[in-house]
Amino acid sequence: xxRYITVILSTxxxxxxxxxxxxxxxxxNLSDSxxxxxxxxxxxxxxxxxxxxxxxxxxxxxxxxFVARAKALGTDVIVQNANNNDxxxxxxxxxxxxxxxxxxxxxPNDREKSADAVEAAKKAGVKVIAYDRxxxxxxxxxxxxxxxxxxxxxxxxxxxxKVPRGNYLIINGxxxxxxxxxxxxxxxxxxxxxxxxxxxxxxxxxxxEDWMSEYAFNITEKYLQKGTKIDAxxxxxxxxxxxxxRALSEYKLSGKxxxxxxxxxxxxxxRIVDGTxxxxxxxxxxxxxxxxxxxxxxxxxxxxxxxxNTIYDGKYDVPYYVLQPVAVDISNLDDTVxxxxxxxxxxxxxx
Numbered sequence: 501x502x503r504y505i506t507v508i509l510s511t512x513x514x515x516x517x518x519x520x521x522x523x524x525x526x527x528x529n530l531s532d533s534x535x536x537x538x539x540x541x542x543x544x545x546x547x548x549x550x551x552x553x554x555x556x557x558x559x560x561x562x563x564x565x566f567v568a569r570a571k572a573l574g575t576d577v578i579v580q581n582a583n584n585n586d587x588x589x590x591x592x593x594x595x596x597x598x599x600x601x602x603x604x605x606x607x608p609n610d611r612e613k614s615a616d617a618v619e620a621a622k623k624a625g626v627k628v629i630a631y632d633r634x635x636x637x638x639x640x641x642x643x644x645x646x647x648x649x650x651x652x653x654x655x656x657x658x659x660x661x662k663v664p665r666g667n668y669l670i671i672n673g674x675x676x677x678x679x680x681x682x683x684x685x686x687x688x689x690x691x692x693x694x695x696x697x698x699x700x701x702x703x704x705x706x707x708x709e710d711w712m713s714e715y716a717f718n719i720t721e722k723y724l725q726k727g728t729k730i731d732a733x734x735x736x737x738x739x740x741x742x743x744x745x746r747a748l749s750e751y752k753l754s755g756k757x758x759x760x761x762x763x764x765x766x767x768x769x770x771r772i773v774d775g776t777x778x779x780x781x782x783x784x785x786x787x788x789x790x791x792x793x794x795x796x797x798x799x800x801x802x803x804x805x806x807x808x809n810t811i812y813d814g815k816y817d818v819p820y821y822v823l824q825p826v827a828v829d830i831s832n833l834d835d836t837v838x839x840x841x842x843x844x845x846x847x848x849x850x851x
Contacts, residue, residue, distance in 0.1 A: 545603075545800040546576045547793070548596030548626075550589060550617065552609030552633065554581045556711070556739055558763040558785065559607070562632070565789035566605075575797060584710045586613040593617035597624045602800035605629045605792055611636045611678040627799040630818075631792055634678040637815040641799060642807070644792050644821040646783045648679040652686020654827040655760040658779045659732045660690060660700075662758050666731030668695075669723060670705040671716045671744060673736040680707070683736055691734075703728060708740055716743030724751045733759045738768035738780055745776050764828060764837050769848045772830055779829040782836050788823055795821065 547570060554560055563579060570577045578599055582589035589609050596604060597620060604621045608614030611634060618638040621628050628635075630643045659668070668691065673680040694700045703723060708715035716735060723730060724747060735741035741761035748754045755775045761768050762781035771777035798805055811820040828836050838845050 544576075545797060546578065546599070546601045547796050547800070548593070548599070548601035548604045549577055549579045550593050550596065550604065550606040551579065551581045552589060552607045552614075553584050553710070555584070556737075556763070557765050557767075558738075562607075562785050562789050565786050566793055569790045569793040573793065573797060575793070582609050584609055586610045589614060590617045590620070594620055597621060597626060601626060603627045603629065603796040605631050605796055606635065607631045608633050608635045610676040612676070614638070627796075629792060629796055629799070632679070632788065634811065634813055634818075636678060636813050638813060639816040640813070640818050642795055642805060642819050642821060643811055643813075644788065644795065644823075645679075646788065646823045646825045648682035649686040651762050651781045651783075651825050652683035652688075653690055654686075654781050654825060655683075655734055655762065655779070656687035656690035658827055658829065659734060659758055659760060660694065662778060663700075663732040665699055667701050667703050667729050668732045668734060669703045669720065669730050669744075670734045671719060671736060671740050672705060672707045673711045673740070674709055675707045677711070680736065687734060700732075703730065708736070711737060711739055713739045713743035713746075716740040717747045718743075720744040720747035721750070724748070724753070730757045733757055735759055735761050737761055738763045738765040738777075741768060741771075741777055741780075745771065749776070762825070764842060766843050766847055769828075769833060769837055769843055772828070772833060773848060775830075779827060782826045782828045782842070783823070784826075784840060784842065786842075791821065791823075 549566060551559060551563060567577050578596055580592035580596060582592055586609050593604060604626050606614060606617060614635045615638040618628050618635050618640060628640045630640045632645045634643050672684060695702050706719045733744045735744050738761035741759050744759055745754055748757055758778040760779055761777060764780045764782040768777055768780045795805055805819060807819045807821045809820040809822050810817040826836055837843050
């Protein structure tokens with residue numbers, strides 16, 4: 501009986517030792533897991549994302565990809581949308597600063613007025629990234645964007661190749677957006693010599709406040725009402741292209757005047773398939789948004805950022821992380837926008 505009890509007690513002791521070993525390993529694994537989680541959270545880094553607008557599909561995509569990338573890195577993001585209001589954007593940036601953000605990523609509504617928001621961030625010791633729109637005279641820590649001057653060249657060259665002679669209407673974006681100026685520099689490089697030589701006739705150059713589609717509609721309709729023949733419309737983005745095409749369609753001219761755009765919005769790609777919009781400029785914003793998050797995390801950690809380019813903001817040469825755009829028309833729509841998964845085939849063709 502005594503031997504039996506001894507065996508039982510020995511078995512229990514062995515079991516307890518085994519359980520103790522298992523618990524110790526589990527505690528170590530839990531500790532390691534928490535350490536990895538802490539590392540994944542990037543030590544509690546918090547990014548403030550100040551959006552000038554979310555009216556266009558393009559900006560919704562930027563926001564969603566940005567937030568998803570930050571979440572994958574374990575980084576918190578607080579998003580604010582100014583709805584094209586300059587004063588609201590400055591107030592929202594101050595709110596983000598009060599929340600203890602480590603980095604401010606700003607899509608400025610106004611290239612000059614947003615300098616107040618950048619100054620507030622710098623006073624708070626917060627690094628600033630200008631996202632796809634430059635803030636002038638503010639000395640941001642990084643400007644990340646597509647090459648807007650190249651975008652202008654791509655649109656103009658596509659029109660010239662298709663319509664080497666004729667009447668051109670130019671509908672620019674908002675004059676307060678620095679990209680508008682860069683686009684103009686790009687298309688002027690292509691169109692100005694041809695206009696001077698009399699090969700093309702530029703009917704007018706107009707600027708659309710807040711990149712409003714309604715403005716593009718109104719200005720196009722104004723010239724159509726006058727009986728002016730329009731052979732080509734350089735619309736600075738796909739929303740402006742939509743407005744111009746809507747006006748053309750009311751005069752049964754849709755598809756007869758060649759219309760450009762940029763951003764490769766879904767509806768623009770559908771119009772390219774329908775033949776009402778000639779081309780767009782595709783900018784893989786997934787790469788832009790993800791790179792912006794990666795750069796923000798580095799800045800928050802105090803790591804140096806090395807980029808080969810700079811851009812002059814009117815007062816300072818600031819680091820410029822530049823990405824290249826791609827001209828897209830019906831000939832390469834499938835091999836660019838669809839192949840990259842920016843839009844899928846059924847979204848564009850299966851309507």
